[in-house]
Amino acid sequence: MSQNLLGTARCIFQRDLILAARKPADVATPLAFFVIVSSLFPLGVGPEPDVLSRLAPGVLWVAALLATMLSLGRLFAGDHADGTLEQMTLSPHPLTPLVFAKVAAHWVTSGLLLVVLSPLLAMQLNLPAHAMGTLAVTLLLGTPVLSLLGSVGAALTLGVRGGGVLLSLLVLPLYTPVLIFGAGAVTASASGLDTKAYFSLLGAFLLLALGFAPWATAAALRISLD
Amino acid sequence: MYKYASPKNFYALAGRLIPWLGTITLLLFVFGLYLGLYVAPPDYQQGDSYRIMFIHVPAAWMSMFVYVMMAGAGLVGLVWNIKLADMLATASAPIGASLTLMALVTGSLWGKPTWGTYWVWDARLTSELLLFFLYMGFMALQAAIDDPRRSARAGAVLALVGVVDIPIIHFSVVWWNTLHQPASIGSLGRIVSPTIYPSMLHPLLIMSIAFFVFYFTVVLIRMRGEILARERHTGWVTQIVRSGMEAQGARP
Numbered sequence: 288m289s290q291n292l293l294g295t296a297r298c299i300f301q302r303d304l305i306l307a308a309r310k311p312a313d314v315a316t317p318l319a320f321f322v323i324v325s326s327l328f329p330l331g332v333g334p335e336p337d338v339l340s341r342l343a344p345g346v347l348w349v350a351a352l353l354a355t356m357l358s359l360g361r362l363f364a365g366d367h368a369d370g371t372l373e374q375m376t377l378s379p380h381p382l383t384p385l386v387f388a389k390v391a392a393h394w395v396t397s398g399l400l401l402v403v404l405s406p407l408l409a410m411q412l413n414l415p416a417h418a419m420g421t422l423a424v425t426l427l428l429g430t431p432v433l434s435l436l437g438s439v440g441a442a443l444t445l446g447v448r449g450g451g452v453l454l455s456l457l458v459l460p461l462y463t464p465v466l467i468f469g470a471g472a473v474t475a476s477a478s479g480l481d482t483k484a485y486f487s488l489l490g491a492f493l494l495l496a497l498g499f500a501p502w503a504t505a506a507a508l509r510i511s512l513d
Numbered sequence: 514m515y516k517y518a519s520p521k522n523f524y525a526l527a528g529r530l531i532p533w534l535g536t537i538t539l540l541l542f543v544f545g546l547y548l549g550l551y552v553a554p555p556d557y558q559q560g561d562s563y564r565i566m567f568i569h570v571p572a573a574w575m576s577m578f579v580y581v582m583m584a585g586a587g588l589v590g591l592v593w594n595i596k597l598a599d600m601l602a603t604a605s606a607p608i609g610a611s612l613t614l615m616a617l618v619t620g621s622l623w624g625k626p627t628w629g630t631y632w633v634w635d636a637r638l639t640s641e642l643l644l645f646f647l648y649m650g651f652m653a654l655q656a657a658i659d660d661p662r663r664s665a666r667a668g669a670v671l672a673l674v675g676v677v678d679i680p681i682i683h684f685s686v687v688w689w690n691t692l693h694q695p696a697s698i699g700s701l702g703r704i705v706s707p708t709i710y711p712s713m714l715h716p717l718l719i720m721s722i723a724f725f726v727f728y729f730t731v732v733l734i735r736m737r738g739e740i741l742a743r744e745r746h747t748g749w750v751t752q753i754v755r756s757g758m759e760a761q762g763a764r765p
Contacts, residue, residue: 436674439670439671439674440671443654443667443670443671444654444657447654447657447658448657449657450657453650453653453654453657456646456649456650456653457650457653457654457671459646460643460646460647460650460675460682461647461674461675461678461682463643463682463685463686464678464681464682464685467685467686467688467689468685471689492681495681499674499677503670503673503674506670507667507670510663510666510667510670511663511667513662513663513666
């Protein structure tokens, strides 16, 4: 009880990381999905290097979107099942920063790993080497937005029947701006164009999501636990 | 005014308003379609095919307006805990989704003579498609939650997130579109420029008002249904149901 707010948030962040480390399969499954989906495209459209390098930015970004979405289920489900979430809402601290700590931990165990994995898949899809840096930067800016927006959907569908498919219906339309500018930046970079504007816009999305999403997620959690 | 915040009084008020609003809707539709399909001259470029605009444009406008209404009603329900606002949001969603679908279908039908294909990833059509998905998500979420209070509140949060995101989605799509589309393809919206000929503008305005009144008519009908469903355990609803059954029983 004597913990201050920052200490509690840090505690939740570390706890979620430890939990993820204890159950590596939960973290690895969305990553494996990311790899498999990206590897299916050459099988579907043919292995011509030109076609693949044209498709690569869009394919990688869509796969990242879907992988993030799949990992959202575990964001609150475990804590909901064992009652931790209820205790969190009862704590003397405001819920929003605590939610933010959870989302941050989620991003470290999903989005950040996608960033690390992306150059490998980019090579597989024949993306030009100079666009790989752009891909990593856009994913670094974009995946936190995906985690933040996704947390709202995860909180709303908590304990709802058919939650997984429902979550995709709620969250994917909201993801489109990130997809457009993320994939757009990589395409621009692959054809040698300037990408500064894309980074600024993705950064703006990130700031907007940082400001509003944890708050909306906290409200949604309170509704779901009501 | 406060009297009508109770579902029972609102039910009676809506019942009195619906015939009037329905008549106004019908008259506006007949007059607007007469002006649009008969009086307005054919377009010098598009011939008669542009006339689908009189359905397409109001439907597209209303599809966005209804989403904002839904989010606004959701906010009122969330903050002040007003049941009628929750019901307004829930009742609006299927109407908004139908209008969005209508805008998509008419847009695609209009696209065939104008662009040569039924579907072009035009910025406006793409935004409408995403708006349709947002409506689908809202309705699916509300349908998946059985408790009416939780369902209404969860829907409200989703609608509010959506209403913040819609302008961002729209401008992203417009920007994406200018990057990927050759400029020679005209946007549907260019037709609705301020230089539009009055004999084409007037039916468009009348049709917009017709769609507007139509929305309020249908939303009131749907809200009456919602009220009956949610208040089915109260005495006054039981009475309505009983008198309805007696009226039916008297027929054979």
